[in-house]
Amino acid sequence: MGTVFSFDVRGGRPAAVHAALEDAAAGLRRVDEVFSTYRDDSQISRLARGELTVGECDPEVAEVLELAAEAERVSDGWFSTRYRGRLDPTGIVKGWATERAARRLAEAGAVGVSLNGGGDVQLLGTPGAGRPWRVGVSDPLRPGGLAAVVSAAGADELAVATSGTAERGDHIVDPRTGRPAVTDLVAVTVVAPRLTWADCWATAAFAMGSREGLAWLETLPDVEALLITAGDEVRCTGGLASRLG
Known part of the structure; x- marks a missing residue:
């Protein structure tokens, strides 16, 4: 996937969480082997060339392509798995893989998980009693600055x-x-419960542009968003304020 992953895991039995952490990291490496469009021998590259069928690939390939088809349907085609006429599910793989790894840790007993995959974050549980996870959103026009801080207060799962x-x-x-x-x-x-979808919706809305993108994001349930234009104009969905803190 060509990116860096960072884990912040709280609570749970150390042995079980450590084993799950190793499993999650191995799973991320395996995803790169299967889905990388930069590797000629990856299953997704071979599938794109017609050397494999979906049925001959790992089950995760069919799962990702089904999710991508749903994202394309919901976005009316603004999210796509085609790049220059070639199959390329890159736009969904990173979010899906990050979310899946985070859930493995929670299933192993971790009470709080923050998993950052290349700047996109899946949050589960809490970092401590009475303390929510918080995620800073970088300001693209002011390097080193923050455009907002998202709080997961009151949410068992949240993605940015x-x-x-x-x-x-x-x-x-x-x-x-x-x-x-x-x-x-x-x-x-985009702020939503699941990173798989938050990542897709952010990509689709960007391609739409600020007016159409904001109007479309407002129609999605449990989704809030912050859009920044080249003219330094900030536009937000109606409920975003409830997620800032």
């Missing part, structure tokens, strides 16, 4: 995902043209 041009340049594709999306946005941050 950002799509934009600050870190990776023009990497988000407009599915209608197959070329980098040209919009008035520099960043979209």
